[in-house]
Amino acid sequence: MRISCLATILAVTLSGCFQQIAVSSLGGIMETGFDVLNAEQDLDLAEKSIASDLKLLETILRKDPDNSRYLLLASIGYSSYALGFVEDDSVERARLFYERAKQYGIRILNSHERFAQASERGIVEFPAALAALKKDDVPAVFWTAVAWGSCIRTDLGNPAAIAELPKVEAMMQFVLGNDPSYFHGGAHFFLGTLDASRSTMLGGDPQRAQRHFEECLKINGGKFLMTYVYYAGSYAVQTQNRELFERCLTTVDTSSIDILPESRLSNAIAKKKARLLRARMEQLF
Numbered sequence: 001m002r003i004s005c006l007a008t009i010l011a012v013t014l015s016g017c018f019q020q021i022a023v024s025s026l027g028g029i030m031e032t033g034f035d036v037l038n039a040e041q042d043l044d045l046a047e048k049s050i051a052s053d054l055k056l057l058e059t060i061l062r063k064d065p066d067n068s069r070y071l072l073l074a075s076i077g078y079s080s081y082a083l084g085f086v087e088d089d090s091v092e093r094a095r096l097f098y099e100r101a102k103q104y105g106i107r108i109l110n111s112h113e114r115f116a117q118a119s120e121r122g123i124v125e126f127p128a129a130l131a132a133l134k135k136d137d138v139p140a141v142f143w144t145a146v147a148w149g150s151c152i153r154t155d156l157g158n159p160a161a162i163a164e165l166p167k168v169e170a171m172m173q174f175v176l177g178n179d180p181s182y183f184h185g186g187a188h189f190f191l192g193t194l195d196a197s198r199s200t201m202l203g204g205d206p207q208r209a210q211r212h213f214e215e216c217l218k219i220n221g222g223k224f225l226m227t228y229v230y231y232a233g234s235y236a237v238q239t240q241n242r243e244l245f246e247r248c249l250t251t252v253d254t255s256s257i258d259i260l261p262e263s264r265l266s267n268a269i270a271k272k273k274a275r276l277l278r279a280r281m282e283q284l285f
Contacts, residue, residue, distance in 0.1 A: 041257050041264040043272065047085045054078060068108045068140070075105040075143045079150065084269040088276060091154045098150040105144025109137070123166040130174045138179045142186060145171035149190065153197075169194065184263070185219030188212040189227055196234035209235045223260040225252045225270035233277050242285045249274045 037053070040046045054077045061070050078101035087094035110116040118129030133141065149168040155161045172194075175187040192212030198204030213231040220227060232248035235241075252274040257267040 035262075037265060039262055039264050041268050043085075043265075043268055046265050046268075047081075050077060050081050050085070054081065066107075066111070068111070071104045071108045072140055072143065075101045075108075075140075075147060077101075078104070079143060079147045082150065084265070087154070088273070095151055095154040098147050098154065101147035102144060102151055105140055105147055108140040109133075109144060112137075119167075123170070126167050127170050127173075130170055133174065135178045138175050138182050141171050142175045142182055145175070146186075146190065149194070165194075180215075181219050184224035184227070184260075185216035188216035188219065189224075189230060192216060193230045193234045196238045204238075206235060206239050209238075220260075222251070224263060225255055225257075225259075225267045226273070228252050229270050229273045229277060232274075237284050240285060242281075245281070245285070249278050 037046055037049055040049070054074070057070060057074050057077065061067070061074065064070060078097045082094040082097035082101070086097060106119065110119065112129075112133060114132040115129045118125045130141070145168050148164070148171075152161045152165055152168065169191070172187045172190050175182060176191070180187060189212070192209045195203075195205045195209035195212060200206075213227065213235060216224075216227050217231075222228075228248040228251050232245045236245035236248060252270055255267070257264045257271065260267060
């Protein structure tokens with residue numbers, strides 16, 4: 001009887017160990033897989049692969065729900081999938097994915113007690129909560145802000161959503177203050193779009209937006225082509241600078257996606273978005 005009980009306990013223990021090893025191994029494969037996908041240039045292949053990879057990643061998270069590496073991958077993955085493959089066809093559907101990405105990011109940040117306490121409160125306490133975070137938290141803060149800001153951007157008719165915008169802006173200011181070069185100067189990219197998309201009455205500032213975009217281009221050397229797309233679609237449109245609009249989109253059209261090999265997919269998506277934006281030029285000017 002003792003041997004039988006011991007064998008049962010051992011079997012259960014080993015099963016749990018093997019399961020944990022399997023989950024860990026799959027997680028490592030997922031991280032590599034996302035790097036491989038970022039270097040992919042075929043949009044159809046990438047779209048199908050990302051969708052299936054995201055569901056596999058969520059399966060892994062069921063077994064390891066507090067793993068910050070996998071939560072970050074999920075936040076990045078759903079934000080990128082929504083922007084690259086959903087938003088141009090269905091804003092409502094994209095918003096659902098952005099919300100999912102936001103929640104995965106929030107789960108990482110809520111592991112910091114001070115952030116968790118302040119995240120549901122007003123903007124007055126929010127910057128202080130961010131100040132308690134460190135440079136290592138930049139990726140989680142950045143991608144949570146991207147997802148959160150995109151939720152707001154796709155729901156501008158909702159006053160409650162717009163009221164959360166100062167929190168998102170504070171998060172990007174945190175990134176800017178701790179690692180301005182992160183993700184090709186992404187904080188400048190985001191803040192530039194935000195400043196250019198709002199009227200001055202709502203806190204927008206076209207001149208500040210232009211400085212953000214130019215600083216972003218300086219950081220990424222003009223190789224992250226999405227910068228030009230949003231420079232054109234936000235700042236150039238807001239200031240009715242048609243010459244800049246056309247110049248930015250022409251730069252995207254004529255640049256090779258291999259200009260930044262590790263981000264071929266982002267640059268391929270930028271080219272698609274540039275074509276869609278150019279098709280609306282007569283409506284925008």
